[in-house]
Amino acid sequence: MSNWDAIQLDNKDQIATALKNISSGEAIRVKSGEVVSVIDAMEDIPLCHKFAIAKITAGEAINKYGEPIGAASNDIGIGRHVHIHNLKSLRASNK
Amino acid sequence: MSKVKDSFDGFMRADGTVGVRNHLLVLSITGLTGPTARRISGQLAGSIVVDYVYDSGPVGEDRAAQERGLLGLALNPNVGAVLLISANPPRAEALAEKIAKANKPFEVLILDDCGHDALVLTERGLEIGQRLQSEIDGLAREPTPISELYVAMECGRSDPSSGLVSNPLMGLISDRLVDAGARAIIGESVEWLGAEHLLAKRAVSPNVKQQILDAVSAREQAAIDARIDLTGNNPGPTNIAAGLSTIEEKSLGNIAKSGGRPIQSLVRWAEAPDGSGMHLMDAPAYAPESLTGFAASGTQMILFSTGVGNSFVNSIAPTIKISGNPETCGRLDKQLDFKCSEVFIGEKSLEEASEEMFDVMLDTASGKETWGEIIGEGGEAFARLGASI
Numbered sequence: 001m002s003n004w005d006a007i008q009l010d011n012k013d014q015i016a017t018a019l020k021n022i023s024s025g026e027a028i029r030v031k032s033g034e035v036v037s038v039i040d041a042m043e044d045i046p047l048c049h050k051f052a053i054a055k056i057t058a059g060e061a062i063n064k065y066g067e068p069i070g071a072a073s074n075d076i077g078i079g080r081h082v083h084i085h086n087l088k089s090l091r092a093s094n095k
Numbered sequence: 096m097s098k099v100k101d102s103f104d105g106f107m108r109a110d111g112t113v114g115v116r117n118h119l120l121v122l123s124i125t126g127l128t129g130p131t132a133r134r135i136s137g138q139l140a141g142s143i144v145v146d147y148v149y150d151s152g153p154v155g156e157d158r159a160a161q162e163r164g165l166l167g168l169a170l171n172p173n174v175g176a177v178l179l180i181s182a183n184p185p186r187a188e189a190l191a192e193k194i195a196k197a198n199k200p201f202e203v204l205i206l207d208d209c210g211h212d213a214l215v216l217t218e219r220g221l222e223i224g225q226r227l228q229s230e231i232d233g234l235a236r237e238p239t240p241i242s243e244l245y246v247a248m249e250c251g252r253s254d255p256s257s258g259l260v261s262n263p264l265m266g267l268i269s270d271r272l273v274d275a276g277a278r279a280i281i282g283e284s285v286e287w288l289g290a291e292h293l294l295a296k297r298a299v300s301p302n303v304k305q306q307i308l309d310a311v312s313a314r315e316q317a318a319i320d321a322r323i324d325l326t327g328n329n330p331g332p333t334n335i336a337a338g339l340s341t342i343e344e345k346s347l348g349n350i351a352k353s354g355g356r357p358i359q360s361l362v363r364w365a366e367a368p369d370g371s372g373m374h375l376m377d378a379p380a381y382a383p384e385s386l387t388g389f390a391a392s393g394t395q396m397i398l399f400s401t402g403v404g405n406s407f408v409n410s411i412a413p414t415i416k417i418s419g420n421p422e423t424c425g426r427l428d429k430q431l432d433f434k435c436s437e438v439f440i441g442e443k444s445l446e447e448a449s450e451e452m453f454d455v456m457l458d459t460a461s462g463k464e465t466w467g468e469i470i471g472e473g474g475e476a477f478a479r480l481g482a483s484i
Binding site: 002003004007009017019031046047048049050064065067068069070082083084087088089090091092093 | 254255256258259288289290293315318319324325326335337338340341342343344347348402420421422439440441442
């Protein structure tokens with residue numbers, strides 16, 4: 001197994017992707033370029049799911065691959081799961 | 096050190112195209128004749144059946160797509176001969192005239208000429224079908240340069256591993272095909288939404304750039320007009336459970352399949368793109384419709400990445416299943432044609448995996464069967480453009 005548990009794809013991203021199932025409380029080793037830093041998981045993060053590696057404010061655009069993938073629908077703390085409950089698409093909106 | 100392959104063994108066709116398979120296609124173009132076509136094909140080993148059910152229902156754009164799609168499947172280079180079956184004589188005649196131009200062996204069988212008797216149609220179909228089959232049997236494969244390939248890149252039941260590993264891997268294959276003078280294509284245009292600016296930047300002309308932006312706007316407007324929330328539709332429930340949150344996230348992962356070379360053109364569903372290079376198909380994202388659009392546009396093969404697993408393949412173009420998700424690679428070990436989870440966990444480079452993948456693709460082109468071919472998982476679905484997005 002490799003020396004990291006998650007990956008940040010672009011330095012503009014406030015989220016990282018879990019490369020394994022991560023349990024709440026676990027110290028997650030996050031790879032960003034050549035650097036690996038550690039973040040505490042605040043809840044369970046399933047394989048392939050996203051979590052915050054920076055504080056995110058409600059309404060803020062969330063980046064992945066260095067590009068916006070939607071906006072935060074509420075404040076999100078570091079180590080929190082980021083998914084459809086707190087991240088909304090900005091496209092094809094019927095609202 | 097393995098030798099880098101620079102050719103494959105294919106079947107030369109009279110119209111100048113090269114097939115990677117040599118099938119008899121039993122093509123039913125009316126709903127009434129579908130069961131007979133399936134019965135005939137079931138009796139003829141090596142044949143494939145396409146059972147188009149709508150006949151005279153579709154109008155306007157759908158009618159044009161139907162005609163383009165049926166002709167395209169018949170002319171696909173993997174089809175060595177065609178047995179066309181129909182309960183609509185004028186439609187059959189119109190299609191037959193166009194197929195005849197490709198100089199491939201074909202016959203037409205009309206239900207009306209069999210006294211409207213499905214059993215008589217079956218008997219005649221079997222007799223003609225076995226003759227066509229023996230006519231194309233024994234055709235030898237010949238060494239063919241990679242530039243003769245036209246490969247489609249698809250993804251289905253995606254998860255974030257698709258955007259991280261298998262789609263970028265296919266992107267490297269796309270670039271390598273393009274650099275060798277071959278053609279490649281991606282479709283599923285609703286899954287460009289949120290990433291269209293990156294595709295548009297690569298367009299060879301302002302005209303193609305505008306076509307890309309317009310295609311995405313039209314799909315987005317269709318979702319708005321249908322009053323659906325894309326989250327839950329695309330990404331669908333399986334995508335969401337696997338970790339994809341929004342269409343933008345899915346799209347950014349999706350377009351990685353197209354590599355980085357210039358975008359030459361945008362074609363409609365089932366329309367053949369002109370010239371080598373990377374092309375786009377503005378077409379529904381649902382895999383069965385998308386794959387049929389590719390096969391009807393002439394692709395000989397499809398590379399198909401999946402996150403959690405997706406068994407569906409095209410019946411005419413061998414479909415190579417790829418996953419980079421470690422759980423999926425373990426669970427569907429024998430059902431995936433190429434596994435790249437070592438890249439996901441950082442134990443292999445994308446470039447190294449793409450070299451292996453390229454060899455798997457060329458072996459498939461030269462006749463090695465995919466899992467989907469062995470198990471007979473293939474099918475065709477015609478896009479209904481009026482309602483599908």
